Amino acid sequence: xxxxxxxxxxxxxxxxxxxxxxxxxxxxxxxxxxxxxxxxxxxxxxxxxxxxxxxxxxxxxxxxxxxxxxxxxxxxxxxxxxxxxxxxxxxxxxxxxxxxxxxxxxxxxxxxxxxxxxxxxxxxxxxxxxxxxxxxxxxxxxxxxxxxxxxxxxxxxxxxxxxxxxxxxxxxxxxxxxxxxxxxxxxxxxxxxxxxxxxxxxxxxxxxxxxxxxxxxxxxxxxxxxxxxxxxxxxxxxxxxxxxxxxxxxxxxxxxxxxxxxxxxxxxxxxxxxxxxxxxxxxxxxxxxxxxxxxxxxxxxxxxxxxxxx
Amino acid sequence: xxxxxxxxxxxxxxxxxxxxxxxxxxxxxxxxxxxxxxxxxxxxxxxxxxxxxxxxxxxxxxxxxxxxxxxxxxxxxxxxxxxxxxxxxxxxxxxxxxxxxxxxxxxxxxxxxxxxxxxxxxxxxxxxxxxxxxxxxxxxxxxxxxxxxxxxxxxxxxxxxxxxxxxxxxxxxxxxxxxxxxxxxxxxxxxxxxxxxxxxxxxxxxxxxxxxxxxxxxxxxxxxxxxxxxxxxxxxxxxxxxxxxxxxxxxxxxxxxxxxxxxxxxxxxxxxxxxxxxxxxxxxxxxxxxxxxxxxxxxxxxxxxxxxxx
Numbered sequence: 001x002x003x004x005x006x007x008x009x010x011x012x013x014x015x016x017x018x019x020x021x022x023x024x025x026x027x028x029x030x031x032x033x034x035x036x037x038x039x040x041x042x043x044x045x046x047x048x049x050x051x052x053x054x055x056x057x058x059x060x061x062x063x064x065x066x067x068x069x070x071x072x073x074x075x076x077x078x079x080x081x082x083x084x085x086x087x088x089x090x091x092x093x094x095x096x097x098x099x100x101x102x103x104x105x106x107x108x109x110x111x112x113x114x115x116x117x118x119x120x121x122x123x124x125x126x127x128x129x130x131x132x133x134x135x136x137x138x139x140x141x142x143x144x145x146x147x148x149x150x151x152x153x154x155x156x157x158x159x160x161x162x163x164x165x166x167x168x169x170x171x172x173x174x175x176x177x178x179x180x181x182x183x184x185x186x187x188x189x190x191x192x193x194x195x196x197x198x199x200x201x202x203x204x205x206x207x208x209x210x211x212x213x214x215x216x217x218x219x220x221x222x223x224x225x226x227x228x229x230x231x232x233x234x235x236x237x238x239x240x241x242x243x244x245x246x247x248x249x250x251x252x253x254x255x256x257x258x259x260x261x262x263x264x265x266x267x268x269x270x271x272x273x274x275x276x277x278x279x280x281x282x283x284x285x286x287x288x289x290x291x292x293x294x295x296x297x298x299x300x301x302x303x304x305x306x307x308x309x310x
Numbered sequence: 311x312x313x314x315x316x317x318x319x320x321x322x323x324x325x326x327x328x329x330x331x332x333x334x335x336x337x338x339x340x341x342x343x344x345x346x347x348x349x350x351x352x353x354x355x356x357x358x359x360x361x362x363x364x365x366x367x368x369x370x371x372x373x374x375x376x377x378x379x380x381x382x383x384x385x386x387x388x389x390x391x392x393x394x395x396x397x398x399x400x401x402x403x404x405x406x407x408x409x410x411x412x413x414x415x416x417x418x419x420x421x422x423x424x425x426x427x428x429x430x431x432x433x434x435x436x437x438x439x440x441x442x443x444x445x446x447x448x449x450x451x452x453x454x455x456x457x458x459x460x461x462x463x464x465x466x467x468x469x470x471x472x473x474x475x476x477x478x479x480x481x482x483x484x485x486x487x488x489x490x491x492x493x494x495x496x497x498x499x500x501x502x503x504x505x506x507x508x509x510x511x512x513x514x515x516x517x518x519x520x521x522x523x524x525x526x527x528x529x530x531x532x533x534x535x536x537x538x539x540x541x542x543x544x545x546x547x548x549x550x551x552x553x554x555x556x557x558x559x560x561x562x563x564x565x566x567x568x569x570x571x572x573x574x575x576x577x578x579x580x581x582x583x584x585x586x587x588x589x590x591x592x593x594x595x596x597x598x599x600x601x602x603x604x605x606x607x608x609x610x611x612x613x614x615x616x617x618x619x620x
Contacts, residue, residue: 092441095441095442095443095467096438096441098466098467099416099419099420099439099441099442099466099467100420102412102416102466103413103416103417103419103420103422104420104422106409106412106413106416106417107413107416107417107422109409109413110409110410110413110414112413112414112417112422113426115579115581116423116426116579120573120574121573122566122568122569122573123568124564124565124566124582125582126582126583126584126587127582127584128406128584128587128589129406129409129584131402131405131406131409131589132405132409133405152465152466155462155465156408156409156412156462157405157408157409254434255434256432256434258432258433259432263430263431263432264430269425269426271425272434272435272436272437273436274436274437274438274439277436277438279438279441
């Protein structure tokens with residue numbers, strides 16, 4: 001009997017217990033899933049990086065700590081965590097992210113906000129937007145999510161530039177990397193999508209200098225991490241109109257405090273961290289596969305490089 | 311020298327002259343393009359179905375009448391038109407239609423209108439929409455545009471049902487046809503996209519009976535033809551909430567008269583016939599190819615079946 005500790009909090013237990021039990025059963029794993037086991041007997045820990053469990057030292061026999069979140073910056077520097085750590089790369093999460101980004105990129109591309117404001121006054125003003133093939137979209141971050149999003153946008157015909165820390169290559173996407181590449185990627189970004197992990201190197205990357213490289217009237221969609229952006233610099237760029245609109249799903253502090261200027265700003269759309277929502281049904285199958293791999297001594301999926309931070 | 315008459319009106323001449331001349335040049339056609347030629351000497355007529363030229367009998371030597379519109383119901387019954395008639399199937403038009411429909415389907419799927427209304431009040435309410443794979447979208451009409459749209463939606467993961475008059479088959483789309491098939495297609499339509507041609511058989515097809523088959527709270531996107539819908543029946547279905555929202559790009563009368571109830575209705579988004587805007591640059595290449603075919607005696611592209619009406 002494999003002892004699996006669910007350490008992601010009471011509120012999540014409700015949503016995750018049944019999908020996890022089903023996934024273990026389907027994977028042929030005889031798992032004892034619970035919110036408590038004697039610590040030294042735990043074989044695997046399922047956690048959420050900002051969850052209640054922050055001390056992993058008692059789980060001396062655990063083969064792995066399996067995050068149900070994609071972003072692991074809340075746990076990667078935890079010194080009590082000596083076990084292998086995996087991130088969640090949930091096919092449902094990828095699908096949801098593609099839908100969120102594609103929806104909001106098309107919203108800005110087609111000018112849907114303007115349509116909604118203008119469609120009440122009885123005035124017929126046919127204005128045809130450019131085609132996607134004449135619209136530059138840049139995706140910063142070409143991890144599993146960024147790459148999937150970039151490919152979906154390219155599939156709709158957008159001129160997609162992708163940027164990542166280390167050089168990558170992907171069909172139908174102009175791939176750039178490094179500091180020089182970043183400037184060119186920003187210059188091509190009529191619509192900028194942020195899907196970088198949060199690390200020391202990316203924190204505050206989108207500051208006034210970076211915003212200055214964007215074409216005038218650019219749109220920003222940030223379903224990545226709030227701290228990629230310097231809030232004050234973004235507000236200044238919105239004030240001058242250099243950035244036309246920002247659709248933000250992630251924030252330096254979540255929930256976004258009611259007094260934060262993003263809420264009231266007409267140039268900002270706030271969505272409450274829904275783009276990368278993990279769907280328990282599909283994510284549970286990924287957890288079960290990693291438990292199976294851990295038991296069989298096979299390499300784990302989506303193992304975190306603790307040095308790199310993701 | 312091939313005499314090509316541009317008979318689509320003065321206003322369009324400005325946008326079309328340069329692209330057409332470039333396309334003829336690129337196709338190696340020695341064309342004399344003008345808004346007037348001696349009628350009996352005209353080799354090809356370029357027209358817009360609701361344009362100023364309605365009498366085609368003087369063009370006794372014309373090898374074809376080439377519409378710059380996709381919809382030809384304004385010309386197909388014209389008894390003076392004895393020449394072969396072609397519709398416009400513009401790759402730019404197809405791309406623009408895919409972008410319009412995908413953008414508005416994702417807008418309804420993600421609940422973007424609700425987000426825009428709610429994003430000002432400082433309240434953090436994470437509500438995750440279902441995945442596209444759990445959302446049924448039905449496309450009525452599987453012509454060039456309908457099929458391209460259905461495939462783009464399937465590519466984003468939506469559960470797509472397509473319906474057409476005669477049976478069709480397409481990968482990743484559940485294809486239905488006939489009266490029985492129509493009922494099933496409507497029942498699956500959490501989001502209904504109308505891309506049927508306007509014919510005697512489709513005029514008023516979306517009446518109260520058809521609307522009654524939709525799931526409660528359905529969305530409608532109509533970039534096809536306005537007269538596919540019985541306006542009064544749609545308004546009644548919006549009133550009860552059975553239809554949650556209709557995004558309409560085409561109308562029985564265009565421009566939509568300022569006093570029409572669609573303008574003010576909170577459940578209706580009016581767009582001014584922009585979804586199927588033909589882009590002169592790409593469409594001119596299609597016209598040039600048909601002139602080349604006509605001169606070479608090859609079959610014309612996108613020939614209209616006058617009996618069928620499209």
